[in-house]
Amino acid sequence: MFEGPIQDLIDELSRLPGIGPKSAQRLAFHLVKVPADEARRLAGAIVAAKEKVRFCRECFAVSEGDLCRVCRDPGRDPSVICVVEESKDQAAVEKAGVVKGRYHVLGGAISPLEGIGPDDLRVQELLDRVARDGVAEVILATNPNLEGNATAMYVAGLLKPLRVRVTRLASGLPVGGDLEYADEVTLGQALEGRREM
Amino acid sequence: MPVYKEQGIVLRAVKLGEADKIVTILTQGSGKVRAVAKGIRRTRSRFGARLEPFTHVSLLLYRGRSLDTVTQAEIVSPFTTVRADLGLIAAGETMVEAADKVAEEHERNVQLFLLLLGGLRSLEARPADPAAVAECYLAKLLSLSGFHPSLGACAVCGAAGPHASFSAGQGGSVCDACRGPEAGRVAPEAVAWLGGLARARLAEAGAMTPPFPVRREARAMLYGFVEYHLERRMRSFALLARQPESAPRPQPAAAL
Numbered sequence: 001m002f003e004g005p006i007q008d009l010i011d012e013l014s015r016l017p018g019i020g021p022k023s024a025q026r027l028a029f030h031l032v033k034v035p036a037d038e039a040r041r042l043a044g045a046i047v048a049a050k051e052k053v054r055f056c057r058e059c060f061a062v063s064e065g066d067l068c069r070v071c072r073d074p075g076r077d078p079s080v081i082c083v084v085e086e087s088k089d090q091a092a093v094e095k096a097g098v099v100k101g102r103y104h105v106l107g108g109a110i111s112p113l114e115g116i117g118p119d120d121l122r123v124q125e126l127l128d129r130v131a132r133d134g135v136a137e138v139i140l141a142t143n144p145n146l147e148g149n150a151t152a153m154y155v156a157g158l159l160k161p162l163r164v165r166v167t168r169l170a171s172g173l174p175v176g177g178d179l180e181y182a183d184e185v186t187l188g189q190a191l192e193g194r195r196e197m
Numbered sequence: 198m199p200v201y202k203e204q205g206i207v208l209r210a211v212k213l214g215e216a217d218k219i220v221t222i223l224t225q226g227s228g229k230v231r232a233v234a235k236g237i238r239r240t241r242s243r244f245g246a247r248l249e250p251f252t253h254v255s256l257l258l259y260r261g262r263s264l265d266t267v268t269q270a271e272i273v274s275p276f277t278t279v280r281a282d283l284g285l286i287a288a289g290e291t292m293v294e295a296a297d298k299v300a301e302e303h304e305r306n307v308q309l310f311l312l313l314l315g316g317l318r319s320l321e322a323r324p325a326d327p328a329a330v331a332e333c334y335l336a337k338l339l340s341l342s343g344f345h346p347s348l349g350a351c352a353v354c355g356a357a358g359p360h361a362s363f364s365a366g367q368g369g370s371v372c373d374a375c376r377g378p379e380a381g382r383v384a385p386e387a388v389a390w391l392g393g394l395a396r397a398r399l400a401e402a403g404a405m406t407p408p409f410p411v412r413r414e415a416r417a418m419l420y421g422f423v424e425y426h427l428e429r430r431m432r433s434f435a436l437l438a439r440q441p442e443s444a445p446r447p448q449p450a451a452a453l
Contacts, residue, residue, distance in 0.1 A: 018214075112290040112433035113209050146250045146280060153283045174241045185246035185275045 006032065058129070060105040060122055062087045070094070070102055077101045079136040083126060083155065085109050085143060093141055101137075104129065109147035110154055118154055126155065130162055137165040144171045203227055204255045204273060206313055207248055208293040212238065219264065220248050221297060222256070225310045229300035232258055232265040244270055251276045251289050251317060279320045288331035290433040292316045295335060298427050299342050308341055315399050324403020328437055329394065332416065333402035335423050336395035344368075344426040348392035351375055359385040363418050365425035387414035 001007060006028055014024035031039055055061070056068035063069065070076055070090075080101025084090045090103045106121045130138060138159055142148035156166045172190030173182055182190070205224035213219045216238045222230045237244045247254055247270040257269035279285045296313045300306055316334040324330050339345055347369030349358040360370040364380035370388055371380050390407045394415070397405060406412070420434050 110436070112287065112436045113294055115432040115435075117435050146286065149280060150283060150286045153281075153286075157283070177241055181243050181245075183245035183247045184272055185249070185252075185277060188277070 055105075059090075059103045060107060060125070061090050061103055078133055080139065081126070081129065081135050081137075082139040082141050084141050085148065085151070089141065089143070099139065101139075106142070106151065106155075109142055109151040111147045111150075121151070123155060123158065127158060127162070130159065130164055135164055137167060140166065140168045144169065199260050200257060200268070201227075201260060202255070202257055203230065204253070205230065206293070206296075206310070206317065207250050207252045207254060208297045209250055210234075210237075210248060216242075218248070220267065222254070223293075223296050223300050223306075223310055223313060224256075225307060226305055228304040228306055229297070229302045230258065230265055231302065232256075232267045233261075234267045234270075246275070247272055249280070250293060251279055253314065253317070274318075274321075276317050276321050278323060279317060282323075282327075284327045285320050285323070287433065287436040287439070288320055288327035289317060291331040291431070291437045292320075292334050294431060294433045295338050295423070295427070298429050298431075299338060309338075312337055312341060319399040319403065322400065322403075324400075326403045326406050329405060330399060330403045331437060332419055333394050333397055333399055335419060336391070337399070339423065339426065340395070342426070344422075346370075346391075346395070346422050348388055348395065359388060361385065363388065365418075365422045369422075383418060384411065384414055386411045387418065391415045391419060 002010065009028040009031065010021070010024045013019055013027050014021050019027070031042070052064055053062055054064075054066070056063040056071055057066055058071040059068060061068045061070070065072075077100045080099070081104050082093060082099045082101060083104045083106060084093060085106055085108055087105055090105060093099055093103070104122070104126045106123065106126070108116055108121055110116060110118055110121070126138075129135065140152040140155060142151045152168055156168070159166050170193045172186065172193055173179070179187075203222075203224040203226060205222040208221045208223055208229075210218045210220045213233060216236050218234050218237045220232055220234050222232065224230050234244055234248050236242050237248060244267070246252070248267065252272060253274040253276065255271045255273050256267060259266040259268050276289075279289045292313055296309060300309055312334065316330065319330050320327055336346070346352075349370065350356060351358065351360055351370060351372040352364075352368035353371055353375035356372045356374075358370055360372045361382055362371045362373065362376040362380040363369065363383045364371050364377055366379055367375070367377055371377070386407075390411050393405065394402060407415070416438065420431070420438070424431055
């Protein structure tokens with residue numbers, strides 16, 4: 001146990017995810033040793049992030065203002081919505097540069113074992129957007145695992161009556177992978193989704 | 198022997214660190230095993246879909262101090278149909294959650310393994326009512342764990358039924374003389390249907406759909422009984438209870 005501010009700093013740091021008491025102590029002593037302006041920059045970045053980062057009121061991605069960069073961009077096709085689980089998934093899809101439309105962040109996936117049901121996700125907001133904005137296609141880009149697939153099926157079931165085209169990300173072999181190491185589920189899906197050449 | 202071979206069914210997988218997962222597997226010979234699958238979340242992981250929940254796999258594991266490590270995995274049966282329909286997923290999730298709660302780590306329980314395998318196989322056959330298969334499975338799981346509900350004679354005095362009260366704490370149907378303060382009034386049809394479900398084979402359970410009020414009451418009894426005796430809240434009941442009446446059932450081909 002230390003006294004005063006250093007112990008307070010250790011206590012605060014040890015509340016962060018993945019940081020145990022020993023790591024917290026190491027970080028705290030590092031921060032005490034660094035020049036004052038470096039420490040101030042870190043403190044400033046934390047405060048600024050907490051104050052400025054909000055969720056976009058349209059798509060619920062993390063954003064600096066009321067609307068995120070994508071929703072603000074008039075060049076984006078408003079008739080296509082790509083649905084993802086988390087903001088970091090949106091960043092990954094955006095990096096691929098293929099989606100010309102907008103996004104919708106659900107905030108997770110249906111997982112009965114973790115107690116996350118459909119009502120805990122931003123599904124109603126998606127349905128409202130689709131009905132309001134005359135959306136033509138919804139791309140379901142949830143993770144290709146059990147929870148992600150369950151979520152995609154649930155959302156697809158609700159979208160169908162709205163007469164909108166619903167598509168799901170293809171599943172198959174990773175680029176650069178080896179066929180002999182592919183498992184039968186993945187390979188089966190790759191074969192089902194094969195294309196004419 | 199630090200490396201061992203096992204076959205089992207993947208019950209659940211939780212994220213660990215940057216790209217790993219901890220998978221919980223109900224094995225045939227070693228009970229419940231918790232093992233780390235390294236790098237499984239990377240798209241180019243050699244595990245691919247092999248350690249997704251519901252998959253029946255054959256494994257090579259490395260025994261560790263608290264957690265084992267999966268070194269190789271081969272699919273025995275992927276249960277792809279179960280994975281492609283929300284109603285089947287809800288039923289399957291209930292099965293694996295209940296098995297997870299009953300199974301003990303490294304304690305051999307072949308009957309439980311076979312029950313779960315049978316349950317998933319019944320779901321794979323696309324039953325008309327997947328939730329009923331899961332409920333039949335739960336009744337069998339209770340019997341296997343020593344909590345078989347009394348659904349005819351009074352659970353306390355043994356007086357021949359049918360009786361109009363049901364109490365999870367007292368062990369099932371109770372007569373008017375024995376009923377405790379927490380016992381609830383139930384329709385005899387619901388008790389009779391539950392009794393039939395408990396006796397039915399897993400593969401047949403999906404075809405025995407009773408009138409809606411009977412089903413609803415029987416469900417409430419069964420779910421309450423399961424949670425009381427497993428001493429846990431069953432999270433998957435919330436999704437299972439929505440089946441099959443209210444949740445949409447999209448075509449699996451469109452959702453894949």
